[in-house]
Amino acid sequence: MAHEHADLHDPETDPLATYVLEPDDVRPLLARVVAGPGHATSTAVAPFTGAPIAAVPLTAPDDLPDAARRARAAHRLWAARPVAERAAVLLRAHDLLLERQSDVLDLLQVETGKARAHAWEELGDVANAARYYALRARRLLAPRTVRGLMGPLTSARVLRHPLGVVGVVTPWNYPLSLGLGDALPALVAGNAVLLRADPQTALTLLWCAELLEDAGLPADLLQVVVGGPAVGMALLEHVDHAGFTGSTRAGRVFAARAGELGVPVTLELGGKNPMYVAADVDVEAAAEGAVRACFGSAGQLCASIERIYVHEDVHDRFVSALVRRTAALRLGVGLDYRADLGSLVGPDQLARVVEHVEDAVGHGATVLVGGEQRPDVGPYVYEPTVLADVPPVARAYREETFGPVVAVSPVASDDEAVAAMNDSELGLVAAVWTRSAARGAALAARVRAGAVMVNDTHHLLWGSVGAPIGGVGASGHGRRHGREGLWETTWTQTVVAQRGVHTGRGLGMREIHELGPEVWPRVLTRLLRLERALRLP
CATH class of the missing domain: 3.40.605.10 (Aldehyde Dehydrogenase; Chain A, domain 1)
Incomplete structure (x- = not known):
């Protein structure tokens, strides 16, 4: 069932209808590109309007x-x-x-x-x-x-x-x-x-x-x-x-x-990031968090949630709250803060989103809200969409959509939820919603993901800049943020120096070796046992 989304686009008054970057404004920036004489150029298209932005020099x-x-x-x-x-x-x-x-x-x-x-x-x-x-x-x-x-x-x-x-x-x-x-x-x-x-x-x-x-x-x-x-x-x-x-x-x-x-x-x-809504949640709080987690930057976010598993005890109430909040999101294409959701970046990304939704519906999924392009708002705008009953054969079941689309599924227990969340080669981020901090921590530790948010979204994760972020499995390796x-x-360099060697005051490896090949192993054996007894690291 599709819902009408509020939109803020008025072609009569929207400044983006005629918004153009003036050549004099961008020329100093373009001069910074590493590019030799006779370079090729690429002209990007503004997602809000479909109009060209600027011819950018390409580096060879x-x-x-x-x-x-x-x-x-x-x-x-x-x-x-x-x-x-x-x-x-x-x-x-x-x-x-x-x-x-x-x-x-x-x-x-x-x-x-x-x-x-x-x-x-x-x-x-x-x-x-x-x-x-x-x-x-x-x-x-x-x-x-x-x-x-x-x-x-x-x-x-x-x-x-x-x-x-x-x-x-x-x-x-x-x-x-x-x-x-x-x-x-x-x-x-x-x-x-x-x-x-x-x-x-x-x-x-x-x-x-x-x-x-x-x-x-x-x-x-x-x-x-x-x-x-x-x-x-x-x-x-x-x-x-x-x-x-x-x-x-x-x-x-x-x-x-x-x-x-x-x-x-x-x-x-990539990430096909999951979220679990446990049976003890505040349904409205969890639904509000899900909206933020799923539709930031129109879903074009590596940390965006694309799979939600909901305990059957709260499934219907949560889905109702999620659909209601999703339908209320304001679509718009303006240089102000009026819109809750903007545009996809271009035709290729729009085509991918459309294909994933149509493929899922063709395999039996149900559109609970959204599911439509909105050319009346902008050429690449797509409604935030919630799907149910997405089968494993559908592309949206395992592949990253990278758009404003999320699939919701019921589960009967925490164990079933963890198994479903981990059923992916990707492991970037995940989320758990529960009233119990202890339960959230225990569940998070069982999820195979580089980062797990408990009772919040990627905003909490990215804002904790002292903590490392990165993926496991097919989501990559290495970390950004933090130390x-x-x-x-x-790169690390270790510098080791022995004291007292030239003054006669030291008892280092040189002196120990001079005791002879039959003596020094016994000396070091005693030293190792002493350090073990003293619990020296």
């Missing part, structure tokens, strides 16, 4: 060697600076991002089609990460002392060094969060960054490069390359580490090439 693989050479030269000077100086740039970037938020929110909406509130979530995420790494980097990168073999006679220190040049391959759906957000920890660690922007959202990342320069980042430390899979793959030949966010299929190809080149990679890939996200772009 031949442009990368010079960019990497300049990045390495800049990195050497940057890495020599104290961490506090590097962190100061992140704090200034934080302040400038908040001051200039209106400009970048406009760009984000024009390029991605998302509602303004969802665009702001990106901005808030990056500001949060900038502050965290600026204030924590000095401690997280500091040398640490560990116990050596000979106790106080041995000095053992672990140092962290930047890897050099880090490649960041960013998708179109969250350019600010997944582009600038991933570049910041690499930069504060002392690296240079080659940031590959998707042509659809290149202007946002070029704006970020300008912002960092205004914040005091030296030239060539962050360079933006623009292109598709070919330039992303070519980037691997010029970097010391690469972060990739995208589909599982593309990520596997990327990782295979990285393996051939010996380049370590961090991968965040792990910073350490991904460093």
Whole structure:
């Protein structure tokens, strides 16, 4: 059953009907693209209107060697600076991002089609990460002392060094969060960054490069390359580490090439993310949380919930509340905060969503709400959709839809819910709703996912910037955020020194070996037993 959604589009008064980025406004940004003379261009289409945005220069693989050479030269000077100086740039970037938020929110909406509130979530995420790494980097990168073999006679220190040049391959759906957000920890660690922007959202990342320069980042430390899979793959030949966010299929190809080149990679890939609603929930609270979890950025979010399993005791009441709240969402395509849901990014994504819904219905699924395109609102707008009775043969059962579509299924117990949630090769995020904190923690520990939210959505997860985020299984490996996200772009060096060797005061391994091959094993055996008795680590 389809419901009428409120929409806010008025072609007579909507400024987007005539909204155009003026050439003089974007020319300085386009000049920042790493691209040689005679470059090809790509013209993205604004999701809100279907009109062209700007012809963006494309980077060719031949442009990368010079960019990497300049990045390495800049990195050497940057890495020599104290961490506090590097962190100061992140704090200034934080302040400038908040001051200039209106400009970048406009760009984000024009390029991605998302509602303004969802665009702001990106901005808030990056500001949060900038502050965290600026204030924590000095401690997280500091040398640490560990116990050596000979106790106080041995000095053992672990140092962290930047890897050099880090490649960041960013998708179109969250350019600010997944582009600038991933570049910041690499930069504060002392690296240079080659940031590959998707042509659809290149202007946002070029704006970020300008912002960092205004914040005091030296030239060539962050360079933006623009292109598709070919330039992303070519980037691997010029970097010391690469972060990739995208589909599982593309990520596997990327990782295979990285393996051939010996380049370590961090991968965040696809997700068919589940949520469980236990029998003891506040139904209205859980339904409100589900709406936020399923339809952010029109579902074009790696952490979006696409499967909901509901205990049969509350199934009907929860579904009723979910359908009611979903039907009340306001659709719109404007540069303001009136809309709850914006547009899909373009025709390919719209076609995928339509195909998944039609395929599910063709195999017996029921549309509880939504299920329709809304060209009267925007060319790529699709209603937020709730499906029931989706069978295993349907594409939407296992494949990531990456749109505003969620399937709801009843379960009879917690055990059945956990089994259903884990019935996927993907393991990015999951959610559990229950009144009991102990029950939520116990259930979360049984779910095979890189992160589990209890009684909240991805907002809580992404906002906890000190905690690492990443997938398991076909959803990738490595982590962003937290100290792990910073350490991904460093290498460790252990320096061990023996004290007193040249003064005669030491009793180190040299002296022990001089006791003779029959004596030193007995001495070390006694030492090991003593340390065991003293419970020394």
